Amino acid sequence: MTGAKSADESRSHEAGARRSRATDARHALARARRELRSVRRTPALHALIAGVAAAFTAFAWTAGASDGYVPTVVALSTPAEVLVPVLGFALGYRVLLDDRRGGELAVLDTLPPSDASVVAGTALGRGVALAVGVAVALAPSLLLAWLAGGSGSALYAAQRGADSPLLFARFVALTTLFGLSVLSVALATSAVADRPRSAVALVAVVWVPVAVAADLGSLAALSGAVFGPDAVVALQAVSPASAYRGLVLETVLGAATGPSVRAGAPALDAASLLAWTVGGLALATGRLRE
């Protein structure tokens, strides 16, 4: 009897866990759709994407689009280190905070979905919005490079055969990956902050100094010859911005210019961006109710 009861309880627990996973998955998808709709209905975010697109286009126009796809990437990669975080933070820094202040999270807390499904759904929906935003913002630059037909600069003349829109597509994918890591940090900020002003302060006091210090540290290590090249490459992977830069240099420019310059360790840089993304989401989940 005891064995039969135990088996029944075990089956009941398994069924409960399956129901719970199904509920979480359903809720995460519903939340992702809600976030996408929310972005679609927020004119300020449309304006921001348009502004970022205009800025990218201006940089591409003035510094490289006429020379081809890879020179355009060179022209855009540094502005992207500033513009994409702006987009990522704008998409994420208030979303969980506002839901907490508006009581939506308290209501959800009495319902079956887990905190992880709330954060996962938010990240999925806002992540898709960010990917679309990055693609839309970079599309005019791609068009410019295509229309210019790549007349070829002195620097890239020898590698003109390697210049390709596929390299630009790779740049878009890497920029999206970078944006997702920033979005994830923004969601964590949104979960930690208790008001919009403190979210902005957290970005200014924590995120910017961390990113800048890691960047300057790797540059100082490089110029001061404090560490060997391997250590510098590893140090570069610490900050999302420098990891992104390393990935672009290695996998886009490196592909066009050949293996003559070692600008980073792609696997390490990709792992860094992934770690920032996962870490941000884990922090957001852990602090959602506090």
Next chain:
Amino acid sequence: MPRDTALSTSNLTHRYGDLTVLADLSLDVAVGDLTAVVGPNGAGKSTLLRVAAGLETPAEGEVARPDPDRGHGVGYLPQAFTPRAEFTVAETVAYFEAAVEAGPDPERLLDRVGLAGVADRQVGALSGGMRRLLGLAVASVGDPALLVLDEPTSGLDPTMTRRVFEAGSALADDGRAVLVATHDLRAVERDADRVVLLDRGRVRVDGRDVERLAARYESTVEADSGTTVREGAR
């Protein structure tokens, strides 16, 4: 916990730092009743409701909530419920409903609280009262056995206050327990089945002679007798 009781708390004590907000509080809430919790600001009403909803764990004491097999358990409407303005009323309810069950049917819930006519209106365009009714619809998704409403009528005009309380009363009549914190004594007199007066984390008055008990509200708090009066409580 008896079958006709949706919530049972015994000897609840809760503190924020050195401040005791609930002190040895015991309370049962019956199915079919709209139980009003009244008391001055800082009496512990919101904390009691958050404990009842499972959003806070008391420092001491026990809480028995509804069996999850009877609906999803507890529905909660927080004091400041301001859902996202860019969504329609129906979209908002459907989102919360999807968290409980597949195939949400927002119309049924909106009809129950009298908002079916504004299902396609954006939340940002609703009046404060309609927003509270929307909150009531959201709190009742998944057919919970216990509804916990934290000051759902604060700042509302008398007409909207009446609508919110009538909707809460109808939900109670449908076989739920409704626990509502409020300062609105006229609505309590009109619609509550039972009134519980809290002061400094303790139950001072608990009874079903709602009209008389509500009238004693201010004098009881001011007198600060420190005694608990129970009149006709189950």
